[in-house]
Amino acid sequence: MAKSPTSFRYDYAQSPPVDQVGIAERAARFTTRSIKTSTKREGLDMVLNMIDLTTLEGADTPRKVQQLCYKAGHLHDSIPGLPTTAAVCVYPPFVKVARKALGSNSPIKIASVATGFPSGHLTLEGKLEETQRAVADGADEVDMVISRGRFLSGDYEYVFDEIAAVKEACGKARLKVILETGELATLDNVRRASDIAMHAGADFIKTSTGKISSAATIPVTLVMLLAIRDYHFKSGNMVGMKPAGGISKSKLALHYLVMVKETLGSEWLSNEWFRFGASSLANDVLMQIAKIESGGDYQSPCYFSQD
Amino acid sequence: MDRLEILKTYKLYINGKFPRSESGRYYTPEGRGGKALGNICQSSRKDLRESVLAARGALGNWAPRAAFNRSQILYRMGEMLEGRRAQFEDELKQQGSTAAAARKEVETAIDLAVYYAGWCDKYQQVFSAVNPVSTAHFNFSVYEPVGVVAAIAPENSALAGLLGTLLPIIAGGNTCIVLASTGKPLSAITLAEVLATSDLPGGVVNILTGDRKELLPIFATHMDINSLVASDLTKTQIADIKQASVNNLKRIVIHKEDVSKLEDPYAILKTQEIKTTWHPIETSIAGGGKY
Amino acid sequence: MKKNTQWEYAPAPEAAKIAKIAKRYDHFINGKWTPPQSGNYFRTINPGNGRKLSEVADGNDADVDAAVKAARAAYEGPWGKMSGRERGKYIYRIARLMQERAREFSIIETLDGGKPIRESRDIDVPLAANHFFYTAGWADKLEYAFPNRKVASLGVAGQIIPWNFPLLMAAWKIAPALATGNTVVLKPAETTPLTALKLAEIIADSGLPEGVVNIVTGAGSTGAAIVNHPDIDKIAFTGSTGVGKLIQQTIANTDKRATLELGGKAANIILEDAAIDQAVEGIVNGIYFNQGHVCCAGSRLFIQESVYDEVIWKLKRRMRTLVVGDPLDKNTDIGAINSKEQLKTIQKYIQLGQEQGGEMYQPKCKLPAAGNWCPPTLFTNVTQSSVIAQEEIFGPVLAAQSFRTVPEVISKANNTPYGLSAGVWCDKGARLFQLTTQLEAGVVWGNTFNQFDPASPFGGFKESGFGREGGLHGLAAYLEM
Structure with a gap:
């Protein structure tokens, strides 16, 4: 589903107010949904297939990235028929390594963080260059960060223009825009940042870098999903959503799917439109699936490869 | 030759004006030594209806006023009562009081006005509440006037009883229609003259004179009266008004105490509703950069 | 793999087994399960499948009279003489017992009334227990609630509650009545009597003196028997405006107090x-x-x-x-x-x-x-x-x-x-x-709606009734001042 470039500027005053307590109440309702039997198994497969398997550490090495790439395609070979993850997510210098490890026809996408991740404190030229290089090295997707300092000081024009410029630099690669919601302080800001990002051309909006204490939460994700729904209603364009950081348990991941289904509809329930940015979630899901496959035996992490 | 005395004409007090009863009816209660007190209006159901309209109309002016302003107006009533002490004492004597009792009753009445003037902007502070609910909400309960109140004043305490009845009602922001003592109506009409010149907006207090038995059922069944306050009723009368007022669930307040001495903030609360308001309290997203 | 299913939710029924429902329930009078004097019982139905859940005693004037006598005796006996502190401890105990059996209560509330288990589990039952817990603490602090007033209990309270929040309404009625030192005759609605009867089990377990809380089941005529009983000092009713008016009319020539929580059209x-x-x-x-x-x-x-x-x-x-x-x-x-x-x-x-x-x-x-x-x-x-x-x-x-x-x-x-x-x-x-x-x-x-809390007074203006339930202001309904 191709997306037409946005030709109009976003009126920053248009973002509606958000009531945090109301959002929290609605968010709590998603977590009371009880996901059982076939729905659970189907959901767990979906979750695996929506994961951007991630390594974003200063200590990353080519070997670590190779391991990650293998794991993305072979999550747990003793259970046949498991999906792969949606993507691997790495720092720009490892895109080439990942491309080599996955090959050119892999269904697993390569996502590269860019634009001075995680702080975003880099010159615009540097950001664009980094983006272009990642794409040239084989990245299918670029996860950029917005300039939160500029956003918080009210310079929305700057934030908009920067996203639009990075989008252009992406070429065919899909752009995920990280809002780093933990630094935005209010849900009103999350909403406004989501609107700006989508109008500036984001293919996905993403909650967090995973590098600060407050990462993805159900309430924050709900605000972003509502923004996506409104944007879709107004423009006809679908935008994807990626909560990242802090989602490490299957049960929580399933509640995210409940939220997506009830807020955006089941059209969004595929990895084209929804991703989890996570590193340890996959193994928890695998343990759940293994439990179901074994007829209910509780599992131990020792039997599931970490990398 | 002695000068011929000018007799006072006693009329009703409705919407800040002094009309005669639309019915043209009057009655002639007897005062001390069997002397006629004068031709007193015998209010009809239509007079009552007009008073309710006046009270309903004045509610939008009186209820939302600053409590401090209501306090000043009630205090002003006290000042004006003080200025007319002689006239009130004289009328009480005409209605049968001894000189000492008349003086005492006027003093009590003035003190009541000052007492309730002070409560106007304080009962809310004492009796409202902030409720510590378990959810992320600010929650508070405050008192609001019930609306239009009909008040049946006590029969024997023509001035202090009347004020003890109506002051708690208007101190709380209600408007009212007061039925004065049937046998001793003079003080009520003179009080109306005080009210008319006391900054109290017209219609906040309306005063009727006449026959209790005739008017009670009309008060009780009127659908636009929110509360009925009464003193000196018989058991049967109480049962009757309770039954008749069910049609709009009037709040019935039967004073068992002697209202002429009733200095009590709880009397104000009897013609109040409690409103509880909820509003969310936001929590910011925790976090902040620690890269 | 590209999924594009509707991802419908598979059935996730709550296991109903832990809820113990007897085949038949008698009245709870004077601390004992008491058969109806008429010998008649009526069925209570699960509105979710139309099947019978149990049958409960059909109360008549004689049953109500026995309950009122028990309540009066308790009021003049142990309950009336007890200190506020001790009364409060009983109410705390009831709150705790409700919390311990919360799951069973929510299942029965859902079976008998038809409300979603999510609501009975997350709202009705915890709120009911919290109401007892909140109110318990007032029992020995009433002199702080009403400044410059010496307050006294009223006596025997007759309480009639509706079918929409069967247990929660029972809690709203019973907890403040007990905290203020009154005794109770309560009638649950005829379509939803079970959780009130389970509450009676808890009350019995709590060791509350006999007769302090009596529960009589039945339909409108049982309610009328409560309203008409000469030895009841106070009527507390939640229900329709029509019935509320009827009650107010019925008690007009008595000294009975009333609080009415009636209809609305918000x-x-x-x-x-x-x-x-x-x-x-x-x-x-x-x-x-x-x-x-x-x-x-x-x-x-x-x-x-x-x-x-x-x-x-x-x-x-x-x-x-x-x-x-x-x-x-x-x-x-x-x-x-x-x-x-x-x-x-x-x-x-x-x-x-x-x-x-x-x-x-x-x-x-x-x-x-x-x-x-x-x-x-x-x-x-x-x-x-x-x-x-x-x-x-x-x-x-x-x-x-x-x-x-x-x-x-x-x-x-x-x-x-x-x-x-x-x-x-x-x-x-x-x-x-x-x-x-x-x-x-x-x-x-x-910016919110349908929030409830034991500390927050609830009740209406105009024809929605009078009196408040909950919070400090809810205590006034059960006190002589």
């Missing part, structure tokens, strides 16, 4: 600057909570014209995600209508709404074959004078109207004999408080 007002999605959530919670069997339900929706289309679009979208069906399923949002009679009443109003020009919307939902069901219903294009905008329906039926200005909507919202609750959605504080101060209602929710 306005839920959406202003153009509101946080629309949260307002939509509030609309849904306001009218579809407990199948709309809620006296304070936000059944009249007022939307400012500039956002009318957006609100209706979002509301319909949200309505499509509501799960209607088996009340015991943990994913059910809207359960069974409480009784066949109530379903008929609701259907009559839905018919009238259409006849009077309203446009009806109901999302498609698969309803179970047996039991009483009504999908969430929205009427748009409703006029202020139509019946569905004026009368209390007590079902999942919402009547939407538009407005242009704040004074207009205040006047429309107040244009009703009821005055129980109201909701306002507005992002501007000053405007919000203009509305909350001018709306004639006992509970006003600003």
Whole structure:
């Protein structure tokens, strides 16, 4: 589903107010949904297939990235028929390594963080260059960060223009825009940042870098999903959503799917439109699936490869 | 030759004006030594209806006023009562009081006005509440006037009883229609003259004179009266008004105490509703950069 | 792999086994299970499948008289003499026992009344226990509640409660009566007697002196026996405005006190600057909570014209995600209508709404074959004078109207004999408080709806009744001052 470039500027005053307590109440309702039997198994497969398997550490090495790439395609070979993850997510210098490890026809996408991740404190030229290089090295997707300092000081024009410029630099690669919601302080800001990002051309909006204490939460994700729904209603364009950081348990991941289904509809329930940015979630899901496959035996992490 | 005395004409007090009863009816209660007190209006159901309209109309002016302003107006009533002490004492004597009792009753009445003037902007502070609910909400309960109140004043305490009845009602922001003592109506009409010149907006207090038995059922069944306050009723009368007022669930307040001495903030609360308001309290997203 | 399924929720029924329901229940009088003097019992039905759950004693005048005698004896005996501190300890004990058996209570509440297990588990039962817990602490602190007043208990309280929140209403009635030193004769509604009877088990377990709380089951005539009993000092009633008026009339020539918590037709007002999605959530919670069997339900929706289309679009979208069906399923949002009679009443109003020009919307939902069901219903294009905008329906039926200005909507919202609750959605504080101060209602929710808390007084203006329940102000209803 191709997306037409946005030709109009976003009126920053248009973002509606958000009531945090109301959002929290609605968010709590998603977590009371009880996901059982076939729905659970189907959901767990979906979750695996929506994961951007991630390594974003200063200590990353080519070997670590190779391991990650293998794991993305072979999550747990003793259970046949498991999906792969949606993507691997790495720092720009490892895109080439990942491309080599996955090959050119892999269904697993390569996502590269860019634009001075995680702080975003880099010159615009540097950001664009980094983006272009990642794409040239084989990245299918670029996860950029917005300039939160500029956003918080009210310079929305700057934030908009920067996203639009990075989008252009992406070429065919899909752009995920990280809002780093933990630094935005209010849900009103999350909403406004989501609107700006989508109008500036984001293919996905993403909650967090995973590098600060407050990462993805159900309430924050709900605000972003509502923004996506409104944007879709107004423009006809679908935008994807990626909560990242802090989602490490299957049960929580399933509640995210409940939220997506009830807020955006089941059209969004595929990895084209929804991703989890996570590193340890996959193994928890695998343990759940293994439990179901074994007829209910509780599992131990020792039997599931970490990398 | 002695000068011929000018007799006072006693009329009703409705919407800040002094009309005669639309019915043209009057009655002639007897005062001390069997002397006629004068031709007193015998209010009809239509007079009552007009008073309710006046009270309903004045509610939008009186209820939302600053409590401090209501306090000043009630205090002003006290000042004006003080200025007319002689006239009130004289009328009480005409209605049968001894000189000492008349003086005492006027003093009590003035003190009541000052007492309730002070409560106007304080009962809310004492009796409202902030409720510590378990959810992320600010929650508070405050008192609001019930609306239009009909008040049946006590029969024997023509001035202090009347004020003890109506002051708690208007101190709380209600408007009212007061039925004065049937046998001793003079003080009520003179009080109306005080009210008319006391900054109290017209219609906040309306005063009727006449026959209790005739008017009670009309008060009780009127659908636009929110509360009925009464003193000196018989058991049967109480049962009757309770039954008749069910049609709009009037709040019935039967004073068992002697209202002429009733200095009590709880009397104000009897013609109040409690409103509880909820509003969310936001929590910011925790976090902040620690890269 | 590319999934594009609807991902429907598989059934997730709560295991009902742990709930113990006897085949038959007697009255709970003077601490003992007492058979009805008439020997008659009536059936209580699961509205989710139409099957009989149990049968309960049909109370008559003699049963009520025995209960009142027991309550009087307890009042003049141990309970009346007990210190507030000791009374409070009993009430705390009841709260704790309820918490321990919460799961069983929520299952039975759902089986007997038809409400979704999510609500009985997350709202009704915990709130009921919390109500006992909150109120317990007042028992020895009453002198602080009413400054400069020496307060005294009233005596025997006769309490009649409805079927929409069977256990919660029992808690709202019993807890303050006990904390203030009164004794109780309580009659649960005839369609939902079971949780009150389970509460009697807890009361027996708590060691509360015999006769302090008596529970007599039955229908309208049993309630009338309570209202008419000469040795009852206080009537507390929650139910319809019609019955409330009848009670007030009946006790007019007695010294009985009364508190009445009656019907409502609450306005839920959406202003153009509101946080629309949260307002939509509030609309849904306001009218579809407990199948709309809620006296304070936000059944009249007022939307400012500039956002009318957006609100209706979002509301319909949200309505499509509501799960209607088996009340015991943990994913059910809207359960069974409480009784066949109530379903008929609701259907009559839905018919009238259409006849009077309203446009009806109901999302498609698969309803179970047996039991009483009504999908969430929205009427748009409703006029202020139509019946569905004026009368209390007590079902999942919402009547939407538009407005242009704040004074207009205040006047429309107040244009009703009821005055129980109201909701306002507005992002501007000053405007919000203009509305909350001018709306004639006992509970006003600003940017929220249908919130309840033991510390928060509840009760209405105008024909929605008088007296408050809950909070400090709720104590006054059971005290002589």
